[in-house]
Amino acid sequence: MKVNKLxxxxxxxxxxxxxxxxxxxxxxxxxxxxxxxxxIRGKELDKIYKRARKA
Numbered sequence: 438m439k440v441n442k443l444x445x446x447x448x449x450x451x452x453x454x455x456x457x458x459x460x461x462x463x464x465x466x467x468x469x470x471x472x473x474x475x476x477i478r479g480k481e482l483d484k485i486y487k488r489a490r491k492a
Contacts, residue, residue, distance in 0.1 A: 443469050443486065457490040465489040 448463040458465050468489040472482060 444473075458492065460490070462490075464492070468492075 443466065446461055446466060448466045449459070449461045452462050452464055453459065465486065469482065469486050472485045477485065
């Protein structure tokens with residue numbers, strides 16, 4: 438999934454906590470949006486997205 442499309446994704450109501458976490462997981466989207474607000478862009482944001490899915 439492209440990072441610029443993550444802003445349009447709506448989170449699921451509840452996390453299934455599977456490994457790796459799904460792309461619509463509330464925790465994953467929260468971490469990505471938080472990093473985006475801190476000014477992280479591009480490949481760094483993609484790394485945060487992948488790290489959040491592993492968590």
